[in-house]
Amino acid sequence: MKSIYMTGFMGAGKSTVSRLLAEEMGLAHHDTDEEIVNAAGKSINRIFEEDGEIVFRKLESEILHVLPKENAVIATGGGIIVSEENRIFMRRNGIVIFLYASIEEILERLKEDTTRPLLQGDNKEKAASLYEMRLPLYRETADICAETGGKQAEEIASDIKHCLKGAGLGHTC
Numbered sequence: 001m002k003s004i005y006m007t008g009f010m011g012a013g014k015s016t017v018s019r020l021l022a023e024e025m026g027l028a029h030h031d032t033d034e035e036i037v038n039a040a041g042k043s044i045n046r047i048f049e050e051d052g053e054i055v056f057r058k059l060e061s062e063i064l065h066v067l068p069k070e071n072a073v074i075a076t077g078g079g080i081i082v083s084e085e086n087r088i089f090m091r092r093n094g095i096v097i098f099l100y101a102s103i104e105e106i107l108e109r110l111k112e113d114t115t116r117p118l119l120q121g122d123n124k125e126k127a128a129s130l131y132e133m134r135l136p137l138y139r140e141t142a143d144i145c146a147e148t149g150g151k152q153a154e155e156i157a158s159d160i161k162h163c164l165k166g167a168g169l170g171h172t173c
């Protein structure tokens with residue numbers, strides 16, 4: 001089958017749910033952030049600090065293009081959809097699943113997190129404006145939208161699997 005690209009804002013649960021979904025469906029699992037860290041030999045924080053976001057985005061797009069287009073569940077980073085080329089690539093080559101969580105839920109999940117350079121500094125307005133800017137892009141790129149609020153990652157993975165099996169594409173949220 002075509003690969004599954006999991007999209008959504010930071011903290012939506014892409015890395016967690018994609019791993020569970022891959023296990024449940026017997027597919028390979030990849031995470032663009034992990035691949036970037038391995039390729040660069042340093043953390044995402046350090047890439048942003050030492051090389052800048054533009055270099056990070058270039059690595060992210062390159063990695064997206066070389067990951068398997070079949071039989072894999074791929075967790076993307078929350079900013080991958082900012083590039084139109086990446087949006088077109090994912091729509092053309094795979095099934096795109098948007099994991100939705102409200103901004104309140106995201107800020108709660110990530111309040112102790114120090115690994116996401118774009119959310120450091122307790123600036124809730126900045127996070128909310130990035131979220132609002134990206135939301136239409138997640139929606140327009142998605143084949144399936146999965147609501148994550150009030151659900152455990154296992155339940156979300158299982159809902160997605162059933163949705164895919166029933167070919168119930170086209171949910172909105």
Ligand SMILES: Nc1ncnc2c1ncn2[C@@H]1O[C@H](COP(=O)(O)OP(=O)(O)O)[C@@H](O)[C@H]1O
Pocket residue numbers: 008009010011012013014015016017075109110148150151152153156
């Ligand atoms: N459905 C969920 N409900 C509550 N917390 C979650 C859920 N899914 C993931 N988390 C938690 O939110 C944080 C971010 O999850 P992660 O999978 O890294 O998200 P992403 O890859 O989308 O940034 C982690 O601490 C994770 O344990």
Ligand SMILES: O=C(O)C1=C[C@@H](OP(=O)(O)O)[C@@H](O)[C@H](O)C1
Pocket residue numbers: 008009010011014015033044076077078079080115116117118
């Ligand atoms: O939204 C973004 O721009 C980013 C999201 C992060 O991944 P997660 O969405 O897995 O947190 C990571 O790629 C980087 O910190 C930038």
Ligand SMILES: [Mg+2]
Pocket residue numbers: 014015016033075076077
């Ligand atoms: Mg992630």
